[in-house]
Amino acid sequence: MRDYDVAIVGASIAGCTAATFLGRQGASVALIESHSDPAAFKRMCTHFIQASSAPTIARLGIEHALDQAHGRRTDTNIWTRYGWVSFGRESAGPPMSEWRPWNVRREKLDPILRDLAASTDGVELLLGHTVNAIVRDGERLAGVRTRERNGDEHEIRAKLVVAADGRDSEMAKLANVPTKLKQHNRFGYMGYYRDTPLVTGDSAQMWLLDPDVAYAFPTDSDLICLAVFPHKDKLASFKPDPEQAMARVFESLPDGPRLDPDKRESKVIGKLEMPNTVRQTTQPGLALVGDAALAADPLWGVGCGWAFQSAEWLAEAVGPSLSGGPEDVDAGLERYRKRHRKGLGAHEKFTSEYSRGRRFNPGEKLIFRAAARDQEVARRMGLMGERWVSPQSALSPATMARAVRVNLSRKRPPIGLRRAASVAG
Ligand SMILES: Cc1cc2nc3c(=O)[nH]c(=O)nc-3n(C[C@H](O)[C@H](O)[C@H](O)COP(=O)(O)OP(=O)(O)OC[C@H]3O[C@@H](n4cnc5c(N)ncnc54)[C@H](O)[C@@H]3O)c2cc1C
Incomplete structure (x- = not known):
């Protein structure tokens, strides 16, 4: 097979995004995917895509296609025992007032991204090719070997x-590649339901039950994705009948929808083991993007967003170096490594730590209680939760001091849940 500037292994969110942005910069790209069906998609994903990656989605130019697929531009409401927190997006100022989270099923999103990449000049989509070996020139990665279903093998440099x-x-x-696995002490089950209105209308609901978690995500085609992520100590009670166990969780939720098995539009599927995975993001001639680089999910719904963002960061960092020699490419990789660490390093530590399944710590109790009573604390929490800013800058001493003042004030009742007009009252 011919040589390329870039060989990308995996044509899902991260791979298609990287291929599209690199192809637009004039690179020749082999986009290699083991599935042979261009409409293949990832099933185990609740696809709540944080607003901080909406600018990347806009730059890809797929907003119209997502609208055509009836994807929802949604919003966030988080329940803790201290009350509901909404980020107050409209009055929050940029970037929160400008961008909303997306929710669209992967069966719609993945083919849209694959079509986009395949129709980008310079990108060749190689479906049905599984990478099973790498090619090195000395220490440097110089290509991959693939195998097709019919047994044909190829070297792609x-x-x-x-x-x-x-x-x-x-x-x-x-x-x-050096890899750290971090304990994830929750398991997940999910399913799609029709005719299951939320009191918040198009706006998502998440219950942080400390330590269990439940989600109701409005998604495309008027479906609601219902999901639970309980602590592993409850696994035995879920395994015999996961949907019935999910229904019991939803029955107990404040302002939650009822889960009715007769309204289910999909199988109930589950994932019992999902250790958070953190890898070194670069080696000479190699970059890792998306979940391959960092999977510290799904609790805060960031994996898809980080796949979009990390792929765009890589294209920005190495795209201009591809016309140079190996040292130019590696200088680009170093820029990418630093960008990735700066953007996601602190978030990963925070998310992975909470994934252990522990209860809220005193700082989290302070913030959740104050955010349920004070829109400004809620806004700052939103900036961090949507990954616009690092945990350190959102949870600054000034924010903590404000939270203490709010919590000590007797005149600050919980703000309460903002209900959709059609279901108000
Ligand atoms: C239960 C659960 C719920 C989640 N919910 C959310 C959520 O609400 N919001 C969110 O943002 N994220 C969520 N995520 C995370 C999200 O699904 C991932 O972060 C996202 O899919 C990562 O995209 P990716 O492109 O990096 O990798 P993937 O989507 O995993 O794609 C990898 C691609 O590589 C291909 N491939 C693999 N090996 C080879 C090979 N050897 N040769 C060729 N091709 C290969 C695969 O076929 C696949 O197409 C969830 C994850 C789980 C487990």
Whole structure:
């Protein structure tokens, strides 16, 4: 097979995004995907895409396609025992007032992204090719070997290889990329339901039950994605009949929808093991993007967003270097490594730590209680929760001091849940 500037392994969110942005910069890209069906999609994902990646989605130019697919531009309401927190997006100022989270099923999103990449000049989508070996020139990664279903094998050489092959990255194993696995003490079940209105209308609801979690996400085609992420100590009570166990959780939720099995539009599917995975993001000639680089999900709904963002950061950092030699490409990789760490490092630590399944710590209790009573604390929490700013800058001493004042004031009752007009009262 011919040589390329870039060989990307995995044509899902991260791979298609990287291929599109690199192709637009004039690079020749082999986009390699083991599925042979262009409409293949990831099933186990609740696809709440944080607003901080909406600008990347806009730059990809797929907003219209997502609207055509009836994707929802949604919003966030979080319940804790201290009351409901809404971020007050309209009055929050930029960037929160400008961008909303998306929610669209992966069966719609993944083919849209694959079509976009495949129709980008310079990008060649190679479906039905599974990467099973890497090619090195000395220390440097110089390509991959693929195998088709019919047994045909190919060597694809490139100046840069990108691992976009997900949480269990085969590329990372083949290239011996240092990997840290962090405990994730929750399991998840999800399903899609029709005719299941939320009191918040198009706006998502999340219950942080400390330590269990439940979600109701309005998504495309008037469906609601209902999901639970309980602590693993409850697994035995879920396994015999996961949907019945989910229904019991939803029955107990304040302002929650009822889960009616007769309204289910999909199978109920589950994932019992999902350790958070943190990898070194670069090696000479190799970059990791999306879940292959970092999977610290799903509790805060960031994996899809980070796949979009990390792929765009990579294209920005290395795209201009691809016309140069290996040292130019590696200088671009170093820029990407730093950008990735700056953007996601602190969020990963925070998310992974909470994924252990522990109860709220005193700082979180303070913030959740204050955010339920004070719109400004809620706004700052939203900036961090949507990953616009780092946890350190959102939870600054000034924010903590304000939270203490709010919590000590007797005149600050909970703000309460903002109900959709059609269901108000
Ligand atoms: C239960 C659950 C719920 C989630 N909910 C959310 C949510 O609400 N919001 C959110 O933002 N994120 C969520 N996520 C995370 C999200 O699904 C991932 O972060 C996202 O899919 C990562 O995209 P990616 O492109 O990096 O990898 P993936 O989507 O995993 O894609 C990897 C691609 O690589 C291909 N591939 C793999 N190996 C090879 C190979 N050897 N050769 C060729 N191709 C290969 C695969 O076929 C696949 O197409 C959830 C995850 C789980 C487990």
